[in-house]
Amino acid sequence: MTSLKLILFILAYIVINVKGICDRQSGPVGSIECSFNPDFDKKQWNTCLTNNYIQRQSQGREKCADQTDIYCTYACMPEVYYVRDGNVVDTCACNDSLVPPTSSLPTECLSPDGSNCDWYKNCLERKYSCQGSSTEHLFMYTTIFCNLYIKHKNVFTDRALRWINDGRKCLQVALVPFIRPFVNGTCQEIHDAAFDAFKSCNIKPYPEEGSISAYAWLQNALDTFYECQNDPQANDFGHVYQEFKLTIDLIQTSWNNQINLNKNQFDQIAVDIAHRIAKFLMAPSERWGWYAYGIPLSIQRSISTYKQMTIALLVADLPGIINDTLIPPVNITNIEFKELIQKLKNALVKGDLQIQNDNGIFYVSQMGHCIDMKCHATIDDIMAPPYGSKITVPKSNEEWANFEQQVSSEFNTDWEDNNSDNNELLRTQSYEDRKRIHTAEQHRLNGDTAFKLNNYQQSIDLYTKSITLDKNPITYMKRAIAFFKLDNFDSSIQDCSQVLSINSKDIQGYFI
Template sequence: MVSLKTFLLLALCGVITTVSARCHPYFGPAGGTKCVQLPEYNGYQYATCLTDSYIQEKSKNKHACEDSPITEYCYYQCMYEVYDECDGPSVRGLCSCDPNDASKSLASASLVPLLEWCFSPEGNTCSWYKDCLQKRYPYPGSSAEHAVTLAKKFCNLFNDQKALLSTTGQNWVGAVSKCLQFSLVPILRPWESLDITCKSIKSLAFASQSECFAGLSYCTLSFRDQMKIFWTIKNELTDTFVDAMKGFWEVVFGCLKHSTEHVTDNKLALAKVVVKKQASMERSPDVLARQVADAVALKQKWATEGLLWYGFREKAETDSEFNVNIVLSQKSYFDLNAIYAPSLNLTKSVTSLGQTINSSLTCLQVNAVHVDVISMAACENVICESTFLEATTPPHPKCTGSSFQLSGLLVISVGMFRLILFQY
């Protein structure tokens, strides 16, 4: 019979401690589970043997093992860890268990075994995602992988490049990295493993991003730290991670609304590009917005010039239009991975885009689809309270005209003139 003791902490919460071999107060091991009933609850719940340091970090110092810090391991009740509830009376969700039900124990025994540290990580060990989470739940190429990747990028940023941020920025990235990892640790518990799917991992990862960003306000960082963090992570993610970046950008954009930075400060610029709407665009509008921005960047050779860009959708004024906002910045200012990048004039870059649209950029190839360009406007700041340049494409030809292949000829239209380059 395992001896269980409870005690009171801040917020009147107690954590189980035991001297049994399944969770020794000094040797653990972490990860062992037990179905227990506590006086505060009217049902049985799972509890996991974890390190005292993990419990304190996970609960933001609201919970700890009895006799902490002398006691290094103890059982952590599911209702505390998952719901932060310590006073009962009901045990709910996956926390509920039956000590006489052997089926779940057998199912748990079939799970891929993990090293002890996986269950009580420090929060800044980036290999946890590969050695623990992905080992238990392989999900290559799935939506779950895309959602978790942002958390991995934060972890790598903290470990590899924190010296390039201010002290406040370093603390913020470190705290977010821990928060994101700790939010995912509970899905390694056996009772969670019985009900987990790629979809649920994705949902949990996205929910934790919103919670961690909100709880550790991004807007309190300096403008320079905000931009360094955003652009460095964005520049490492491919097109398949649109959903992950969208949530992060919404946090960033919310902070930028209160920023005093101006396009003439040469830190940020915003171009609003309008293209002709196609029915297929509504299926994945956020993906299309990024792809339109990438197509514009390719035409303008922004990457080779040392520019950073991010495209996001804005609600169009008419049903026939699809609006894409493109935020521009400089690698030399904000990309921590850029070894060398030239300093540029952002006003000149967006003006060049306007001139190109006004003269020749009438059609974009977006993911094998030809999209008509209608117009663009360059904004004074990222909120776009006013514009300093507007441009529209020549009325003809568009993609539906002779801008691409016709009868074996590759034709490029410039203004009202057509130049045949070569014949196939």
């Protein structure tokens, strides 16, 4: 029985490779026919490809029967689904009545060896227009890093060079099945396939230059990276590329329910938000890369009563990436990039990141620094004031006087309404308490004078002396504004929190 099966397999193979449309020496590459393989239950599409591509794409598990052959056919199931026997899925299935599909892509796209860095743009992106989705940045960065290898390959040892070269080829070849004319993938599927291939291609590229144990250190490093243990602040390329998680309050939307939107629609909204933030910060696209994609959403209402969505925002210094080397930098500070990121944080803390487009009104209420590739966790989270509560910081002595009068009036009114025992307490104060409060008031007034003269640090010192003697919420508010003037947002927020802890109903505590 075994011999009969073997004979049938050989006969089938002869039909495919000798009588079929794929000549062993001349191809042509990319030609397709409908053929039967006894290891599967029905006929499937077979593509004429190079022996080099087949071996690399299958990680050495498949190859032409004769190693002298330049071309042979490669079945759809093993190429697209990595399945070597069993049932043929609809994508791959065919019959003799069907006309073999043809590709409109150039021949060099169909059976690459993985070394052409323009393949992503000229081939994959030509078939799939993923602009406005999470895959948009994938095409760009795969090309950039592919070219970085070429530009700086002289810095590696021979063995490292072979390993890195095989790894980048592996990443490209893993995406080639998407361009087959019988495969109609999505941008999200390409994105997921690239992420899935990243780890395996770097740990165990084909052909291997050593056993997997030789790269145990790399596997551990990648495992650590995927388990969110790396801080991007200390990452080798944090000076040219950083990722953030933004929490967006959905103030008004053009859709009724979030779950009615698919992943690509959310990604398009995320990208539009990123581009509008870049425009607000006056960060030109030819200088800075701004990309975004949606993170699985929560339909729970936030403490601000608005429903929320979350997106990953990726910001990159494009010239910095292109001109950088693959050697881990030492103590590199990218001043322009650092200033842009700080500008982004400042805009959020001030409540300036409000986006309005055809999809609705969106308000960036929180941002955290991602500590892993897929942004499962963040650090250094910062908050924006609640939507609609932003107050203009006084810019002149007249504005300051008006603001002070408004804050004092509101605090005094609210204090009287909510603290009926307070007046009685004041009447029974000791001489020492009255003296302490009077001294605190003098420090606060002196702090006001320093503030009006733009001596913000001096005003902070005086307000601090006042607070030491009397924890008056008005003084906390004024010190918060002084901290704000010096871009010390953490301290400013802490003082605002103190105001709210004393009187949680007072909206002035959200002024930052």
